[in-house]
Amino acid sequence: MTTLLKRVKTLPAGFVWGGATAAYQVEGATQIAGKGKTMWDDYLKKQGRFAPDPASDFYHLYPEDIELAKLYGLNAIRLSIAWTRIFPRGAGKPNQAGVAYYHRLFKCCLANGLTPYVSLHHFDSPQALFETGDWLNRNNIDKFVAYADFCFKEFSEVKNWFTINELISLAFSQYIQGNFPPNHRFDVTGAIQAQHNELLAHARVVNLFKSKGYSGRIGLIHVLQPIYPYPDNAANRHAAALEDAFMNRFLLDGTFKGAYTAETMALINEILTANHAKLTIEPGDMEILKQAATQNDYFGLNYYQPTFVAAYQGESTNVFNGTGEKGTSAFKFKGVAMHVKNPTVPTTDWDWNIYPKGLYDVLKRVTTEYPNSHTIYITENGLGQKEQTAGVGQLLSDDKRIDFIDQHVAALLKARTEGVNVQGYFVWSLQDQFSWANGYNKRYGLFYVDFATQAREIKKSALWFKALGATLKPNA
Ligand code: BG6
Numbered sequence: 001m002t003t004l005l006k007r008v009k010t011l012p013a014g015f016v017w018g019g020a021t022a023a024y025q026v027e028g029a030t031q032i033a034g035k036g037k038t039m040w041d042d043y044l045k046k047q048g049r050f051a052p053d054p055a056s057d058f059y060h061l062y063p064e065d066i067e068l069a070k071l072y073g074l075n076a077i078r079l080s081i082a083w084t085r086i087f088p089r090g091a092g093k094p095n096q097a098g099v100a101y102y103h104r105l106f107k108c109c110l111a112n113g114l115t116p117y118v119s120l121h122h123f124d125s126p127q128a129l130f131e132t133g134d135w136l137n138r139n140n141i142d143k144f145v146a147y148a149d150f151c152f153k154e155f156s157e158v159k160n161w162f163t164i165n166e167l168i169s170l171a172f173s174q175y176i177q178g179n180f181p182p183n184h185r186f187d188v189t190g191a192i193q194a195q196h197n198e199l200l201a202h203a204r205v206v207n208l209f210k211s212k213g214y215s216g217r218i219g220l221i222h223v224l225q226p227i228y229p230y231p232d233n234a235a236n237r238h239a240a241a242l243e244d245a246f247m248n249r250f251l252l253d254g255t256f257k258g259a260y261t262a263e264t265m266a267l268i269n270e271i272l273t274a275n276h277a278k279l280t281i282e283p284g285d286m287e288i289l290k291q292a293a294t295q296n297d298y299f300g301l302n303y304y305q306p307t308f309v310a311a312y313q314g315e316s317t318n319v320f321n322g323t324g325e326k327g328t329s330a331f332k333f334k335g336v337a338m339h340v341k342n343p344t345v346p347t348t349d350w351d352w353n354i355y356p357k358g359l360y361d362v363l364k365r366v367t368t369e370y371p372n373s374h375t376i377y378i379t380e381n382g383l384g385q386k387e388q389t390a391g392v393g394q395l396l397s398d399d400k401r402i403d404f405i406d407q408h409v410a411a412l413l414k415a416r417t418e419g420v421n422v423q424g425y426f427v428w429s430l431q432d433q434f435s436w437a438n439g440y441n442k443r444y445g446l447f448y449v450d451f452a453t454q455a456r457e458i459k460k461s462a463l464w465f466k467a468l469g470a471t472l473k474p475n476a
Helices: 041-047 058-071 096-111 139-154 167-177 188-211 234-257 262-274 285-293 357-369 399-417 460-469
Strands: 016-020 076-080 115-121 160-165 217-223 227-229 298-302 307-310 317-319 330-333 337-339 376-380 422-428 447-449 456-458
Touching: 016 115, 016 376, 016 460, 058 096, 058 456, 076 096, 076 422, 096 115, 115 139, 139 160, 139 188, 160 167, 160 188, 160 298, 167 188, 167 217, 167 234, 188 217, 188 234, 188 262, 188 285, 217 234, 217 376, 227 234, 234 262, 234 285, 234 307, 234 337, 298 357, 357 376, 357 399, 399 422, 399 460, 456 460
Parallel strands: 016 076, 016 422, 076 115, 115 160, 160 217, 217 298, 227 307, 298 376, 376 422
Antiparallel strands: 307 337, 317 330, 330 337, 447 456
């Protein structure tokens, strides 16, 4: 078994070694047991490219998936609660069937030695609230706070909470890239306002969690994507600073400083001016952020890839690679930057840069610039690729994935030896699952899912995961 291990040979004592999932991407069962619609149901039906059911049918098969996770050496699992299983229309009377489902699920995790790390929102806003403006409608923040309060009270068995997953991905995909509903393209006002409002929702929930004295830990999850100028020159460095402000820095400032610094706002305002956009901050908002900034117990950091950019002043255009045809993506953002290819960096079929040093860089950056983030977990990292069944009882050889994860875990351990307080790693993803804008052929799992039969197959990466998990001291 240990011959599988290449760079990383052991994990530090006490390390959290987990697999990640998200409710809508794994559960399926979107129409049963009183569940309400999310913003995806009608949209996906209308679009007709792929359906969210049965996904990996985790709603029914979770005992099997959790058993596999345990067998393959995991000690933690990332899950999210589907808001619409608890409150079908986002607010009102709780749906007891949904409540009972999550109690069963958490119980099963705990019984199998998997600590649940639970997000309240993973891209799946209730349709009823989406129709009123989603995060752009501040009344929906009140509904999110009430839903969070209900969950904290009800699910006292959960001790590790995340409010919202990847605030930027949601805002960017909904309002800039246009590949998440409501599919706006380069609506810069929408994107920046959604970021601010999501932060506000997070901060209000953190403040409530602490003021009510709920037990456990709370934080949020940001995906960080380092932006490097390419080639490195003054104009491209400025473009990189602009895109970084929009993708990373605005949210990091708001989360861990409780303020958007003057330097950050100068960059954001340059982007807003170039795009005739505006950000509205209401009286009292910054006090809420400030109060929450020192109360996060930890920080969930998702990392996939960096972006290489050059300066760009032309009109905005975007071509999204949602099919895995290499070299088909393009992105140019007026007054910000254009994405360019760095020929020294390999890419996936979805044009994602493979660059483990980027993880090291963001870990160092966060620790230096945002000391309030103090305890970090890598809550997602992984490789999406097309894969085919190896056949019943055969091992699916995903050596590229092993190499990818190995290099990234090595990067995080290097940062750790240099003082970065990173305490865990969750691979995206536990099993193959539904990908929002790519459907079912972009596979990330340690376990292969045959979406027609729902059979699970073992990938070699699961063996690698197990071998490394075995280096953890018992009861660590
Ligand atoms: C993260 C999300 O952005 O990346 C996941 O939290 C998502 O929900 C993952 O699936 C991988 O992205 P994609 O687009 O390849 O599925």
